[in-house]
Amino acid sequence: MTMKDVAEYSGVSISTISRVLNNHPDVREEVRAKVLKAIQDLHYVPNSSARDLVKTQSDTIGVVVRGVENPFLTSVLRSIEEAIREAGYTMVIHQIGTEEDEVAEGASLVRSKRLCGLILLGGRFDYTPEETVSIEVPFVCCTYTNSFGSLEKTAYSSVYIDDYAEAYKAVKLLIEKGHKKIAVLLGATDDHSISELRYKGYCDALRNAGIEVDKSLVEQTRGYSMKKAYNATERLLARRNDFTALFTVSDSMGIAAIKALHNAGVKVPDDCSVIAIDGIEVSKYTIPALTTLKQPRKPMGYETVRILVDVIKGKKNCQLRLKTELREGETLAPPKR
Amino acid sequence: MTMKDVAEYSGVSISTISRVLNNHPDVREEVRAKVLKAIQDLHYVPNSSARDLVKTQSDTIGVVVRGVENPFLTSVLRSIEEAIREAGYTMVIHQIGTEEDEVAEGASLVRSKRLCGLILLGGRFDYTPEETVSIEVPFVCCTYTNSFGSLEKTAYSSVYIDDYAEAYKAVKLLIEKGHKKIAVLLGATDDHSISELRYKGYCDALRNAGIEVDKSLVEQTRGYSMKKAYNATERLLARRNDFTALFTVSDSMGIAAIKALHNAGVKVPDDCSVIAIDGIEVSKYTIPALTTLKQPRKPMGYETVRILVDVIKGKKNCQLRLKTELREGETLAPPKR
DNA sequence: TTGAAAGCGCTAACAT
DNA sequence: ATGTTAGCGCTTTCAA
Numbered sequence: 001m002t003m004k005d006v007a008e009y010s011g012v013s014i015s016t017i018s019r020v021l022n023n024h025p026d027v028r029e030e031v032r033a034k035v036l037k038a039i040q041d042l043h044y045v046p047n048s049s050a051r052d053l054v055k056t057q058s059d060t061i062g063v064v065v066r067g068v069e070n071p072f073l074t075s076v077l078r079s080i081e082e083a084i085r086e087a088g089y090t091m092v093i094h095q096i097g098t099e100e101d102e103v104a105e106g107a108s109l110v111r112s113k114r115l116c117g118l119i120l121l122g123g124r125f126d127y128t129p130e131e132t133v134s135i136e137v138p139f140v141c142c143t144y145t146n147s148f149g150s151l152e153k154t155a156y157s158s159v160y161i162d163d164y165a166e167a168y169k170a171v172k173l174l175i176e177k178g179h180k181k182i183a184v185l186l187g188a189t190d191d192h193s194i195s196e197l198r199y200k201g202y203c204d205a206l207r208n209a210g211i212e213v214d215k216s217l218v219e220q221t222r223g224y225s226m227k228k229a230y231n232a233t234e235r236l237l238a239r240r241n242d243f244t245a246l247f248t249v250s251d252s253m254g255i256a257a258i259k260a261l262h263n264a265g266v267k268v269p270d271d272c273s274v275i276a277i278d279g280i281e282v283s284k285y286t287i288p289a290l291t292t293l294k295q296p297r298k299p300m301g302y303e304t305v306r307i308l309v310d311v312i313k314g315k316k317n318c319q320l321r322l323k324t325e326l327r328e329g330e331t332l333a334p335p336k337r
Numbered sequence: 338m339t340m341k342d343v344a345e346y347s348g349v350s351i352s353t354i355s356r357v358l359n360n361h362p363d364v365r366e367e368v369r370a371k372v373l374k375a376i377q378d379l380h381y382v383p384n385s386s387a388r389d390l391v392k393t394q395s396d397t398i399g400v401v402v403r404g405v406e407n408p409f410l411t412s413v414l415r416s417i418e419e420a421i422r423e424a425g426y427t428m429v430i431h432q433i434g435t436e437e438d439e440v441a442e443g444a445s446l447v448r449s450k451r452l453c454g455l456i457l458l459g460g461r462f463d464y465t466p467e468e469t470v471s472i473e474v475p476f477v478c479c480t481y482t483n484s485f486g487s488l489e490k491t492a493y494s495s496v497y498i499d500d501y502a503e504a505y506k507a508v509k510l511l512i513e514k515g516h517k518k519i520a521v522l523l524g525a526t527d528d529h530s531i532s533e534l535r536y537k538g539y540c541d542a543l544r545n546a547g548i549e550v551d552k553s554l555v556e557q558t559r560g561y562s563m564k565k566a567y568n569a570t571e572r573l574l575a576r577r578n579d580f581t582a583l584f585t586v587s588d589s590m591g592i593a594a595i596k597a598l599h600n601a602g603v604k605v606p607d608d609c610s611v612i613a614i615d616g617i618e619v620s621k622y623t624i625p626a627l628t629t630l631k632q633p634r635k636p637m638g639y640e641t642v643r644i645l646v647d648v649i650k651g652k653k654n655c656q657l658r659l660k661t662e663l664r665e666g667e668t669l670a671p672p673k674r
Numbered sequence: 675t676t677g678a679a680a681g682c683g684c685t686a687a688c689a690t
Numbered sequence: 691a692t693g694t695t696a697g698c699g700c701t702t703t704c705a706a
Contacts, residue, residue: 001448002683013693018685026691043471045448049389050683054698058386069415071408071619078406081432093430095418111338111382134380226622252619259622282408282589285563285596287624339699350677355701363675387699391682 001044010038021046058114060090061308064106065121067095070224071252072278072295073122076143079301080119087309089116103127107134117308126192127151138311142304143295145319148192157317159304163194166293166324167201170275171247173326175209178334179245179273182206183217185232185257186249187224198249198277217243221253229253233260244272244335251278254290258331269333279327288330296322338381347375358383395451397427398645401443402458403435407561408589409615409632410459413480416638417456424646426453440464444471454645463529464488475648479641480632482656485529494654496641500531503630503661504538507612508584510663512546515671516582516610519543520554522569522594523586524561532557535586535614554580558590566590570597581609581672588615591627595668606670616664625667633659 003021007014012031019027020035027035038044052058061084065073077093084091092113096105102123110118118139126148132139132155145158174182184202187195203213219236221228229252236243237260246261248254254276258268266272268288276283279294303320311317340358344351349368356364357372364372375381389395398421402410414430421428429450433442439460447455455476463485469476469492482495511519521539524532540550556573558565566589573580574597583598585591591613595605603609605625613620616631640657648654 004683014684015686015693015695016691019692022685028691031691043448045445047390047451047683048449049386049395049451050698051685052386052698053384053390053683053700054685056698067415069412071411074408074411075406078404078432095415108382111380112385114384114386226618230622255619256622259624259626262624281563282592282619285567285593287596287599289596341699351700352677352679352702353675356676359701365675368675384699387682388701389682390684390699391701393682 001042002047003044006035006038006042006044009042010034052114056114057116058090059088060092060113060115061117061119061305062092062094062106062109062113062115063119063121064094064096064102064109064123066098066100066102066123070122071280071282072250072297073143075280075297076301077121079298080121080142080305081301083302083305087305089309103131103135106139107136110135110137117312119304119308124192125149125194125197127156129155132156138308138317140304140308140311142300144194145321147197153319154317157307157311157319159300159307159320159322161295161322161324163197164201164204166277167198167247167249168205169201169324170277170293171202171205172209173332174245174247174273174275175205175211177245177273177332180211180335181214181217181243182211182245182247183219183236183240183243184247184249185219185221185229185236185253188220188222189218195249202247216240224250224252226252226256229256230260233257234264237261237264237266241266246272246274248274248276251276251280251283251290251292254292254331255283255286258286258288258290269331270336273333273335274331277324279324283329284327291329291331292327293324294327295324338379339384340381343372343375343379343381346379347371389451393451394453395427396425397429397450397452398454398456398642399429399431399443399446399450399452400456400458401431401433401439401446401460403433403437403439403460407459408617408619409587409634410480412617412634413638414458416635417458417479417642418638420639420642424642426646440468440472443476444473447472447474454649456641456645461529462486462531462534464493466492469493475645475654477641477645477648479637481531482658484534490656491654494644494648494656496637496644496657496659498632498659498661500534501538501541503614504535504584504586505542506538506661507614507630508539508542509546510669511582511584511610511612512542512548514582514610514669517548517672518551518554518580519548519582519584520556520573520577520580521584521586522556522558522566522573522590525557525559526555532586539584553577561587561589563589563593566593567597570594571601574598574601574603578603583609583611585611585613588613588617588620588627588629591629591668592620592623595623595625595627606668607673610670610672611668614661616661620666621664628666628668629664630661631664632661 003014003017141158145160219232221232276292283290340351340354478495482497556569558569613629620627
């Protein structure tokens with residue numbers, strides 16, 4: 001079933017079919033109707049390979065995401081998908097594992113599928129100009145920006161929250177409640193990731209309040225699974241049982257940590273307050289509901305696509321910083337001791 | 338950057354490049370090495386549109402999923418993706434909204450991308466032969482089967498759990514604990530969906546235990562979001578406050594229901610037991626941890642792909658029924674009253 | 675073992 | 691307003 005079949009069926013040439021398909025103006029209404037009917041009758045669907053081949057670039061935007069199992073990224077992905085569709089583009093998702101490199105994978109995807117743009121959803125913070133040139137098309141980093149890298153501002157776009165400042169804000173909330181012994185659960189303190197930035201925010205919030213950072217209150221999960229967060233909390237508890245508050249870098253970690261605290265007989269929030277960053281849906285329904293700084297997931301996805309489309313159409317690259325909003329749950333209380 | 342460039346760079350013809358790319362045997366080792374080097378030097382990546390165009394079918398498997406926001410489906414998707422990659426195929430995901438029709442979308446995708454096979458992840462249970470012929474390639478229903486439809490067994494494949502029997506099992510567990518007033522939370526009782534099947538299992542488990550089905554203990558959420566489940570539980574509680582156990586058709590609903598019960602002062606499991614079906618990760622970490630029948634998500638994804646690939650290669654269609662496994666949480670107790 | 679050449683289905687420039 | 695035709699980059703006969 002090709003354009004040729006449709007052409008024969010409706011008694012016109014294939015160029016006319018093409019014109020109808022692409023909404024070109026110069027087709028007689030009568031002919032257009034006839035062709036449309038033929039397309040319907042034959043259940044004709046254009047071959048996108050042929051279409052992409054002849055236009056040396058497609059209308060396809062690639063999204064490279066490291067692991068769809070992350071519920072936060074999943075919900076951003078959802079809004080990216082909506083936005084791409086609304087903008088009239090097609091999306092192709094490419095999932096990668098923890099070890100794979102999103103830039104290399106993305107660059108390969110661009111060439112292979114002749115993408116017109118690329119979205120990196122949850123990636124490294126330290127790209128170099130050398131590696132990103134290989135991407136060749138406009139790209140935007142979604143949920144993060146090039147904090148540790150050496151990219152020119154004009155070379156990429158990003159939509160992100162200020163991880164340092166937001167973590168600072170979260171910890172400050174704990175301090176304002178009266179907490180002094182505040183533990184933190186994070187991926188790692190020195191991996192050039194979101195964790196490192198948020199760790200800095202944690203440290204500075206403490207220092208600016210005159211509290212010294214105590215390394216034995218810092219626990220690294222070495223991964224983002226709930227299981228690892230649970231185990232890390234157990235390690236933390238084995239070492240220290242006197243902290244009155246806990247800051248976790250993600251909601252998932254927060255939920256797992258609360259469970260570990262609970263199982264160890266530590267009541268949240270009475271014995272220990274907990275605050276996190278993300279604001280995924282399920283953490284509204286945990287008991288107690290998690291207090292968290294909610295990332296604007298929907299705007300994040302929509303703005304990412306808007307900026308990408310703008311850059312594709314010739315506008316300048318830009319970095320857009322979004323703000324979180326406190327979603328009050330039930331995990332905050334003043335310290336008892 | 339095309340094969341032509343690589344050909345010129347390495348001083349051979351494009352057919353030779355093609356042979357190297359496709360691992361054809363008759364290429365001199367020396368020439369093969371030269372070509373491979375050229376490909377590396379030039380960072381050449383084949384244009385998949387051109388490749389797909391010439392081979393009238395691609396090595397691409399399409400996955401149509403209704404809403405990635407469903408955490409259960411998301412984790413099945415993850416294993417499908419792994420399995421497809423391991424089998425040497427490429428995956429294209431197509432998300433659809435609640436109102437769209439997966440069969441029509443899938444059929445269109447097949448023609449548009451010349452797919453060699455299709456996976457429907459979470460779809461309707463009532464396909465007719467007339468609509469599925471349009472799919473044209475082998476397809477498998479993942480997480481469900483054609484319980485309400487009229488498809489011949491030879492016309493499709495599926496990998497699923499026995500929703501009726503598993504719901505029966507869940508409710509039986511509650512009955513064995515001594516419960517008699519058992520409420521149920523589901524999407525709808527008559528929508529030809531997973532909810533309807535599980536509702537039947539609920540009814541029969543009660544009847545076989547000599548308990549009459551009480552309609553006022555049946556609450557329909559009319560959707561699968563946590564918010565709707567929460568609100569439905571509130572409606573249920575407003576109507577009845579004497580049930581001692583609750584069966585929910587999904588983990589997400591179960592978590593939301595527990596929250597609603599908790600907020601209404603009903604203690605889980607002391608005042609009310611809860612059991613669900615799915616076994617997603619987060620429900621291990623809620624307080625109390627949800628008792629649930631865990632679906633074999635990983636095997637489900639892998640078996641789906643294995644069967645699809647088999648059918649693509651000429652084997653017969655088949656329906657594979659998997660079993661759940663009880664994951665004991667902390668939401669089951671005998672009734673107090 | 676290698677090269678030349680004919681399409682795969684489509685778009686767009688050109689011709690009518 | 692409509693038809694003819696030259697590719698887009700690749701695979702695959704067929705010839706050498």
